[in-house]
Amino acid sequence: MKRKLKIGLFGFGCVGQGLYDILCKNDHFNSEVVGICVKDRNKKRTLPPEMFVYDKWEILNNDDLDLIIEMISDTEEAYKIVTAALKKGKKVISASKKMIAQNFEALYTLQKQYHCSFLYEAACCGSIPIIRNLEEYFDNEPLKSVYGIFNGSSNYILSKVYNENLSYSEALKQAQELGFAELDPTLDVGGYDAANKLSIIIAHAFGTIVPPDQIFTYGIQNLHQAEMDFAKERKLKIRMQAKAVKTSQEKLAAFVIPTFVDVENPLYYVENELNTTLIEGRFSGQQQFKGKGAGGHPTGSAILSDISASLYHYKYEYKKMEYHENIIFDNDIKLKIYIRYRSKESLSALDINHIHLQAKHGDYQIAFAEANLQNLAEFKDQLSHEDIFIADLSNLKIKLDSTLSTSPSEYLQNV
Numbered sequence: 001m002k003r004k005l006k007i008g009l010f011g012f013g014c015v016g017q018g019l020y021d022i023l024c025k026n027d028h029f030n031s032e033v034v035g036i037c038v039k040d041r042n043k044k045r046t047l048p049p050e051m052f053v054y055d056k057w058e059i060l061n062n063d064d065l066d067l068i069i070e071m072i073s074d075t076e077e078a079y080k081i082v083t084a085a086l087k088k089g090k091k092v093i094s095a096s097k098k099m100i101a102q103n104f105e106a107l108y109t110l111q112k113q114y115h116c117s118f119l120y121e122a123a124c125c126g127s128i129p130i131i132r133n134l135e136e137y138f139d140n141e142p143l144k145s146v147y148g149i150f151n152g153s154s155n156y157i158l159s160k161v162y163n164e165n166l167s168y169s170e171a172l173k174q175a176q177e178l179g180f181a182e183l184d185p186t187l188d189v190g191g192y193d194a195a196n197k198l199s200i201i202i203a204h205a206f207g208t209i210v211p212p213d214q215i216f217t218y219g220i221q222n223l224h225q226a227e228m229d230f231a232k233e234r235k236l237k238i239r240m241q242a243k244a245v246k247t248s249q250e251k252l253a254a255f256v257i258p259t260f261v262d263v264e265n266p267l268y269y270v271e272n273e274l275n276t277t278l279i280e281g282r283f284s285g286q287q288q289f290k291g292k293g294a295g296g297h298p299t300g301s302a303i304l305s306d307i308s309a310s311l312y313h314y315k316y317e318y319k320k321m322e323y324h325e326n327i328i329f330d331n332d333i334k335l336k337i338y339i340r341y342r343s344k345e346s347l348s349a350l351d352i353n354h355i356h357l358q359a360k361h362g363d364y365q366i367a368f369a370e371a372n373l374q375n376l377a378e379f380k381d382q383l384s385h386e387d388i389f390i391a392d393l394s395n396l397k398i399k400l401d402s403t404l405s406t407s408p409s410e411y412l413q414n415v
């Protein structure tokens with residue numbers, strides 16, 4: 001590229017600093033960061049003060065800029081910045097998954113209206129190149145499912161609790177100290193961060209817009225030693241799985257839920273803060289990516305790739321949405337679940353069927369059961385009660401009325 005690419009940044013936190021560092025180290029990349037908009041005037045910075053501005057319009061109104069990159073932690077402000085830039089016909093890149101997922105339809109409409117490029121590879125699983133793959137490589141192939149581990153913090157906690165016998169709160173504290181977990185960890189451990197990413201991925205993989213609040217999302221906050229013992233006794237692991245799956249020719253279900261996986265499942269081998277995405281195509285079979293889902297440099301590398309793509313005027317075409325598929329979102333499907341509970345009465349409101357007791361753990365009962373995903377969503381408040389924990393067993397080859405293995409010492413006969 002002959003002329004220097006002039007870039008305006010929003011945000012200089014973990015991602016912003018990671019990207020800046022990458023741009024400085026990539027000297028063959030002819031770019032200049034003209035200004036950085038941040039919020040806190042009193043924060044100590046690693047760059048000279050003249051690099052920073054505090055009024056978004058100083059960057060948005062700068063007609064010299066080729067590209068705006070939004071990496072801030074304020075979802076509402078991020079939306080204002082991105083929409084203002086798109087309306088001005090600027091090329092925009094964003095890492096803000098929550099903002100994109102919550103406003104997907106409006107952002108999609110703006111891109112069409114203003115014929116501008118809006119790229120957000122960094123918003124879905126950090127360094128893993130999933131969006132452009134879905135857009136360019138799997139743009140024609142009908143997909144059966146896209147699933148994986150989309151949140152590094154919850155995977156880190158599950159790995160540490162399982163592999164090193166740390167308590168849940170110790171593992172969460174470690175994840176926060178290492179910078180994997182948000183200060184308010186609910187987004188991570190509650191599955192909401194993964195649901196935001198899944199919502200964005202669904203639009204590119206299946207051509208359907210499913211807002212994140214419609215995705216059934218159940219977290220690991222109620223995880224108990226009982227689950228770890230149950231898993232270890234049966235050589236299973238627990239993973240926080242995000243999944244979108246075709247349930248018929250024209251229907252799609254989507255959920256984020258703790259899931260027991262065995263050695264045959266690729267999720268079994270993804271440890272600590274790593275993320276993975278699996279794409280299951282009708283003809284291609286299964287493809288897997290595994291890599292760093294967060295952090296300044298991994299996320300910055302995805303933004304660098306978007307910067308490079310925007311140099312040749314690349315835009316998402318949303319081909320599945322525009323031309324191909326007409327898929328309806330419908331969570332009316334049955335899951336086989338593991339359920340831990342204290343008393344059968346606590347399940348009475350939940351509409352869970354065919355409960356087959358498997359084991360006891362202290363005061364708790366552990367059972368296999370069948371549940372409708374739609375019903376689980378309706379009773380989410382009851383499921384959040386600390387005396388209950390559910391996890392998906394659907395991908396294990398078990399019958400509900402069978403036992404998973406004979407090893408547990410407190411094994412009970414089916415009832």
Ligand SMILES: NC(=O)c1ccc[n+]([C@@H]2O[C@H](COP(=O)([O-])OP(=O)(O)OC[C@H]3O[C@@H](n4cnc5c(N)ncnc54)[C@H](OP(=O)(O)O)[C@@H]3O)[C@@H](O)[C@H]2O)c1
Nearest residue numbers: 011012013014015038039040071072073074095096294295
């Ligand atoms: N961290 C990751 O690994 C990762 C990965 C993928 C995507 N993301 C997404 O990328 C975005 C940034 O994440 P981060 O981890 O870099 O956050 P962060 O470390 O908390 O930094 C946030 C940055 O946003 C700035 N900011 C907040 N509100 C602002 C406002 N109203 N106007 C201007 N600037 C504002 C902050 O300014 P001050 O410096 O003045 O406080 C700070 O520089 C988030 O949407 C996040 O979900 C993060």
